Amino acid sequence: xxxxxMGEKALGQEATLFVRKATGLVRSWSVFDAFIYATFSINLxxxxxxxxxxxxxxxxxxxxxxxxxxxxxxxxxxxYASLIAVMPRAxxxxxxxxxxxxxxxxxxxxxxxxxxxxxxxxxLYGDMLRQxxxxxxxxxxxxxxxxxWFSQTSPGLFIASVVTCLFVTFYIAIGMKAYARIQKFCxxxxxxxxxxxxxxxxxxSPSRFQAGLERESAALFGAQASGLYQATLAxxxxxxxxxxxxxxxxxxxFLAMPFIVFFNLWPNWGATLYGEVRGATDFKRNFxxxxxxxxxxxxxxxxxxxxxxxxxxxxxxMSANGAWWNYRWGYTDQVPPLPVWxxxxxxxxxxxxxxxxxxxVILAMSLWWFGxxxxxxLSSTRVIFAAAFDRLLPEKVAEVDARTNTPIYxxxxxxxxSLVVSALFxxxxxxxxxxxxxxxxxxxxxxLGSTVAAVLLPYTKPDLYNASPIAKYKIAGIxxxxxxxxxxxxxxxxxxxxxxxDPLGLYGIGLTNTSSVxxxxxxxxxxxxxxxxxxxxxKREGIDIDKVYQEIPVE
Numbered sequence: 312x313x314x315x316x317m318g319e320k321a322l323g324q325e326a327t328l329f330v331r332k333a334t335g336l337v338r339s340w341s342v343f344d345a346f347i348y349a350t351f352s353i354n355l356x357x358x359x360x361x362x363x364x365x366x367x368x369x370x371x372x373x374x375x376x377x378x379x380x381x382x383x384x385x386x387x388x389x390x391y392a393s394l395i396a397v398m399p400r401a402x403x404x405x406x407x408x409x410x411x412x413x414x415x416x417x418x419x420x421x422x423x424x425x426x427x428x429x430x431x432x433x434x435l436y437g438d439m440l441r442q443x444x445x446x447x448x449x450x451x452x453x454x455x456x457x458x459x460w461f462s463q464t465s466p467g468l469f470i471a472s473v474v475t476c477l478f479v480t481f482y483i484a485i486g487m488k489a490y491a492r493i494q495k496f497c498x499x500x501x502x503x504x505x506x507x508x509x510x511x512x513x514x515x516s517p518s519r520f521q522a523g524l525e526r527e528s529a530a531l532f533g534a535q536a537s538g539l540y541q542a543t544l545a546x547x548x549x550x551x552x553x554x555x556x557x558x559x560x561x562x563x564x565f566l567a568m569p570f571i572v573f574f575n576l577w578p579n580w581g582a583t584l585y586g587e588v589r590g591a592t593d594f595k596r597n598f599x600x601x602x603x604x605x606x607x608x609x610x611x612x613x614x615x616x617x618x619x620x621x622x623x624x625x626x627x628x629m630s631a632n633g634a635w636w637n638y639r640w641g642y643t644d645q646v647p648p649l650p651v652w653x654x655x656x657x658x659x660x661x662x663x664x665x666x667x668x669x670x671x672v673i674l675a676m677s678l679w680w681f682g683x684x685x686x687x688x689l690s691s692t693r694v695i696f697a698a699a700f701d702r703l704l705p706e707k708v709a710e711v712d713a714r715t716n717t718p719i720y721x722x723x724x725x726x727x728x729s730l731v732v733s734a735l736f737x738x739x740x741x742x743x744x745x746x747x748x749x750x751x752x753x754x755x756x757x758x759l760g761s762t763v764a765a766v767l768l769p770y771t772k773p774d775l776y777n778a779s780p781i782a783k784y785k786i787a788g789i790x791x792x793x794x795x796x797x798x799x800x801x802x803x804x805x806x807x808x809x810x811x812x813d814p815l816g817l818y819g820i821g822l823t824n825t826s827s828v829x830x831x832x833x834x835x836x837x838x839x840x841x842x843x844x845x846x847x848x849x850k851r852e853g854i855d856i857d858k859v860y861q862e863i864p865v866e
Contacts, residue, residue: 465739532651
C-alpha cells in the first residue's frame, strides 16, 4: 500500500494528497475514558428519561422494548468495534465509508449525519438542560416564576440552548485530555446522585410519594394543593396515555423501538474519536468498552422502571408524561396539573421536605447532563476535521490548536449554525419542534452506510481485513463483521421504514410531514453541493480527490 503522505503529479505540479503528514491529534484517551463517553452517549437520565416520557401513547411495554432493542444494538457494537480495530482514525464513519464505499457516499452520509443534523440536537440538549437543571433547582431555591419561565416558554428554551453551546464550546476547546477529567468527575457524581434517587424510590411508599407530590409541587411550582394525583391521572387519560411497563405483543414492542433508539442507539458515539484513543486496534477492548456501557445502562434502566412502578406508580408516571407533552405539543392550551416536566428524580425527592437534600440530589443528578453535553459537538468536530484533512473542506478547518490539540475552526462550524437552528426550534418556526426524531433518523442513515461498509470490508479490502485483528472471528466460515452487519443493517432498515413510511402515523417525521422532508432533503443536498464543489475546486488545483480516497489517512 502506498504511504498516506505520498503526493501525486498533477497538472505539472507536485500535489500533496493530504493537508500534511500528520493530523496533529494525539492519543490522549484511555479505553476507560472511551467507556465513560459511551455510557454518557446512551445517557439514561437525559436522553432516556426524555424520550421515555414521549412514548406515553405507544402500546409496547417499555421494559421489553428496552431489552429487545439492546440485543440488536449489541450487533452494532460488534460492527463498530471491528471497524475501529481495522482503521482507528479520527472521523470514524466518514473514513470507513469513503474508503470502502467511495468518497461521494462517505462524505454526504457522514457530513449530514455527524455535522448538519447535530445542529438540531442542540435545542434538544437545551430542552433537557432546562428541565433537569434550571427548572427544578430554581423551584427549590424559591424562584418559582423563573423556574416556570424556563420550563414553559420559548425564550427559556432558547437561553438554555445558548448555555448549552457555551458549555460545550468550553469543554471541547480545552482539549480531550481535560474533558476526560471533567467526564470522570461528572460520571461518579452522577452515579452518586442516581443511587440516592434509587434509595428514595426503594424505601419510599406510594402514600408517602402522593403526600410529598401534593405538598412540594404546590410549594415549589404553585400546583393545586390537593387532588393533584387524581387530576394528573385524569389529564393523562385525556391525552391518551396507555404505555405499559411490561407486556404488549411483539408488534407493539417493535413499533416502540423507533422511539427508544433516540436514547440507546449511540454506544458507538465515540467511534469518530478512536484516532485519539490508546489501544484502539484491540477489538475486544473496543467491544467491551461499548458493550459494558450498553449493558450497564440497560440494567440501570430496568431498575429505574421497577422503582418508579413501585413508589411513583407507572400509570401516574405515564399520565404525567402524557399531560405534559399534550400541552407542550399544543394539543391543549390547559397547563397540566403538574406544571413542569415530570422528572423522576424531582418526583423522588418530593418525598423529603428538606430543601438542602432536594438541592444536593438534583444538582448531583444534573452532572449526567454536564458530563454528557460535550457529546453534541466533540464527535462531530472530528468528522469535519477528517473531511478537511482530505481537502474536501478548506485547509483552515483542519488546523489543530497546538496547546489543546483541538480543531477550533471545526468547532465553530458546529456552534454558529446551531444557534440559528435552536431559535427555529424554540419558537417552532416551520414546525421545527415536530422534527425531534429526525435527529435520530439521519444518523441512523449514516450508521447504515458504515454497516454496509462493514459487511463488504472482508471482500473489497481483503488485504486490510486479513492483516487486522478481527480476521480470526468467523461464524460458520463467514466473517463476524459481515454477519453482525447484515442483522444490524436489517434492523436499521426496519427503523427507517417506520420513520419514513410511518403506516400507523406514530412518529410524525415521515413523508407526510413536509417540514421533515424539506429539512432532511436540504441537508443532504447541501452536503452533496459541498462535495461536488470542493471536488471541482481541488481538481483545478491539481489534486485528484479520487486518489485521496484510495489512501488510508495518516494519524
